[in-house]
Amino acid sequence: MTTREAFARAKAEGRAALIPYVMAGYPSRGADLELVKQVLPYADLLEVGLPYSDPLGDGPVIQRASEVALRQGIRVADVAAFVREIRALTEKPLFLMTYLNPVLAVGPERFFQMFKEAGASGLILPDLPPDEDPELVALAQGMGLETTFLLAPTSTEARIRTVAPYCTGFVYTVSVTGVTGVRDRLPEGLPELVGRIRRFTGAPVAIGFGVSNRATARQAAQAADGAVVASALIRAHEEGRGLVEVLKEVQAGLVGAPGPVH
Amino acid sequence: MKLPSYPLPDARGRYGPFGGRYVPETLIPALEELTEAYLHYKNDPSFLAEYAHYLRTYVGRPSPLYFAENLTRHLGGAKIYLKREDLNHTGAHKINNTLGQALLCKRMGKKRVIAETGAGQHGVSVATVAALMGLECVVYQGAEDMRRQALNVFRMKLLGAEVRPVESGTRTLKDATNEAIRDWVTNVRDSFYIIGSVVGPHPYPMMARDFQSIVGEEIKAQLREAEGRENPDAVIACVGGGSNAIGVFAPFAYQEERPRLIGVEAAGHGAASGLHSLSIGAGRKGVLHGAMMYLLYDDDGQIRPAHSVSAGLDYPGVGPEHSYYAEAGLAEYVGITDEEALEGFRLLCRLEGIIPALESAHAIAYAAKLAPEMEPEQVIVINLSGRGDKDVVEVMRIMEGGAA
Numbered sequence: 120m121t122t123r124e125a126f127a128r129a130k131a132e133g134r135a136a137l138i139p140y141v142m143a144g145y146p147s148r149g150a151d152l153e154l155v156k157q158v159l160p161y162a163d164l165l166e167v168g169l170p171y172s173d174p175l176g177d178g179p180v181i182q183r184a185s186e187v188a189l190r191q192g193i194r195v196a197d198v199a200a201f202v203r204e205i206r207a208l209t210e211k212p213l214f215l216m217t218y219l220n221p222v223l224a225v226g227p228e229r230f231f232q233m234f235k236e237a238g239a240s241g242l243i244l245p246d247l248p249p250d251e252d253p254e255l256v257a258l259a260q261g262m263g264l265e266t267t268f269l270l271a272p273t274s275t276e277a278r279i280r281t282v283a284p285y286c287t288g289f290v291y292t293v294s295v296t297g298v299t300g301v302r303d304r305l306p307e308g309l310p311e312l313v314g315r316i317r318r319f320t321g322a323p324v325a326i327g328f329g330v331s332n333r334a335t336a337r338q339a340a341q342a343a344d345g346a347v348v349a350s351a352l353i354r355a356h357e358e359g360r361g362l363v364e365v366l367k368e369v370q371a372g373l374v375g376a377p378g379p380v381h
Numbered sequence: 382m383k384l385p386s387y388p389l390p391d392a393r394g395r396y397g398p399f400g401g402r403y404v405p406e407t408l409i410p411a412l413e414e415l416t417e418a419y420l421h422y423k424n425d426p427s428f429l430a431e432y433a434h435y436l437r438t439y440v441g442r443p444s445p446l447y448f449a450e451n452l453t454r455h456l457g458g459a460k461i462y463l464k465r466e467d468l469n470h471t472g473a474h475k476i477n478n479t480l481g482q483a484l485l486c487k488r489m490g491k492k493r494v495i496a497e498t499g500a501g502q503h504g505v506s507v508a509t510v511a512a513l514m515g516l517e518c519v520v521y522q523g524a525e526d527m528r529r530q531a532l533n534v535f536r537m538k539l540l541g542a543e544v545r546p547v548e549s550g551t552r553t554l555k556d557a558t559n560e561a562i563r564d565w566v567t568n569v570r571d572s573f574y575i576i577g578s579v580v581g582p583h584p585y586p587m588m589a590r591d592f593q594s595i596v597g598e599e600i601k602a603q604l605r606e607a608e609g610r611e612n613p614d615a616v617i618a619c620v621g622g623g624s625n626a627i628g629v630f631a632p633f634a635y636q637e638e639r640p641r642l643i644g645v646e647a648a649g650h651g652a653a654s655g656l657h658s659l660s661i662g663a664g665r666k667g668v669l670h671g672a673m674m675y676l677l678y679d680d681d682g683q684i685r686p687a688h689s690v691s692a693g694l695d696y697p698g699v700g701p702e703h704s705y706y707a708e709a710g711l712a713e714y715v716g717i718t719d720e721e722a723l724e725g726f727r728l729l730c731r732l733e734g735i736i737p738a739l740e741s742a743h744a745i746a747y748a749a750k751l752a753p754e755m756e757p758e759q760v761i762v763i764n765l766s767g768r769g770d771k772d773v774v775e776v777m778r779i780m781e782g783g784a785a
């Protein structure tokens with residue numbers, strides 16, 4: 120299933136797309152796939168995080184998860200194997216979320232090859248403004264990976280015009296000026312922000328950072344085509360609550376009645 | 382006074398392949414705004430007059446260029462001069478940069494400054510200028526470093542700063558830097574981030590270099606007076622992120638006639654031990670804290686913790702301009718171990734009555750190797766980046782048998 124199809128299907132069903140986040144190696148080797156199985160029925164697309172030592176775009180929840188995963192000795196090759204395992208379970212689009220340095224360390228071509236072969240659909244690079252390295256972006260795209268970059272409430276029209284065309288997967292719109300984390304409310308002004316973005320791209324737009332409950336999901340759905348849920352899922356796991364509880368709540372905000380999408 | 386104009390970085394903040402802006406998109410507009418403001422004020426006479434005024438009357442510039450006669454005689458080779466940044470207010474070169482950035486912050490109408498600190502030297506320096514300028518100040522410091530540097534934590538508090546412990550990652554400087562950047566991402570509209578070295582996204586490495594280059598410019602004038610020539614034969618400086626070194630390298634690096642420029646990295650327990658801060662000596666190109674630079678990381682790109690007896694050199698990366706100098710051969714980079722640095726520390730105490738910062742002691746230790754191989758009419762300038770008051774407790778612990 121392509122990314123566009125995944126968003127289109129959600130839309131046809133009167134929903135904004137739900138994009139849960141899971142991290143390779145969290146909460147442990149093997150148990151990460153259990154979390155995938157819990158979230159997959161609710162997912163239109165899936166975001167898979169590669170744990171990193173210095174996640175400067177992330178708040179405390181994802182930082183903690185990264186540390187847990189790295190303590191398990193999770194390597195890039197393990198993350199690729201994890202993607203392969205997920206791919207065996209689903210046709211849905213899988214986006215790898217990774218900071219840039221692991222890509223550079225492995226070598227961009229080899230890195231992209233590994234994840235393409237594993238079944239990833241695309242990449243999200245939170246610390247790479249695409250115009251910093253257009254060749255790297257072109258390389259990924261040329262190898263059949265879609266690319267997704269971030270835009271934010273601070274983004275000027277000039278930045279939106281620059282970044283949006285590089286988003287061949289979807290546009291990841293950061294809801295707040297801040298890092299990832301759980302929030303009760305998102306700022307006002309999201310529809311205006313997404314409206315500004317849509318002037319420069321036809322790609323689907325998803326809201327991320329802070330979507331955690333029915334209210335925030337509703338705000339995301341009113342503005343955009345989808346919502347990423349990350350910290351709220353990890354926190355639910357930390358607190359020993361079921362992920363499904365969070366997913367149902369978020370889904371209720373994205374749509375009418377809750378329930379598995381497939 | 383004037384701030385310099387060097388050929389690099391280019392308009393995109395690049396020094397060859399190094400530098401750039403590898404940060405979350407949220408920050409890009411703020412970095413653009415900062416670049417524009419800096420490029421405006423660096424040519425603004427009233428800004429420059431204000432900066433010059435505080436440098437002279439508050440920091441105590443120009444710092445002396447001192448002919449270290451005893452050290453010269455002891456080593457028996459080139460004449461050794463010390464550029465006395467240790468005599469600056471707050472005891473190190475750091476304030477040349479923090480003062481410039483705090484003045485810029487004020488001109489930009491921001492009321493809150495954020496900083497990261499390792500041992501606390503940069504944090505104290507930022508807390509100092511924040512007190513001076515009436516700015517709210519938040520300093521991030523690794524919880525582990527706060528424990529090791531309790532005195533500097535107290536100094537920052539005395540100066541009115543809030544010190545926030547960082548519990549993530551290795552709980553040291555690199556994690557404090559991550560946390561400061563996260564704060565900035567969150568409060569970017571009303572806060573100014575003062576980075577402590579020539580690292581971070583463009584325009585930080587350029588700004589910090591320009592504010593530090595006064596040190597090298599003073600050396601030229603002072604050497605003309607002392608030796609009748611502007612260029613020494615060698616300039617030696619320790620390299621953590623690289624701000625004190627770039628301050629004495631950049632004014633010479635782009636000239637046709639260049640002295641040897643020698644950056645001294647911390648070799649810790651030795652290159653082979655894995656416990657070192659040899660970003661250039663043992664690192665590879667990578668991205669951390671917003672810039673492409675030489676960096677210590679493992680095969681998967683996970684950042685490797687650095688080690689040095691001196692907390693100020695304990696950083697896994699090195700500024701993009703140094704990375705470029707190393708690649709282009711404009712400067713040489715060498716390593717000095719913990720043990721050698723401690724020997725350099727003792728040497729300067731005994732021979733010159735100057736207690737150097739452990740960081741600066743790395744530069745002394747390398748000069749002690751180099752000077753005897755040079756001719757008596759040749760001249761070495763060492764950037765004595767800071768004083769050692771902050772280090773005496775640690776050195777006492779080590780001399781009494783503790784591990785470095």
Ligand SMILES: Cc1ncc(COP(=O)(O)O)c(C=O)c1O
Binds near residue numbers: 503624768
């Ligand atoms: C006295 C002194 N020298 C050198 C350094 C290293 O920093 P840089 O390489 O930016 O000069 C520090 C950092 O804290 C310092 O305090």
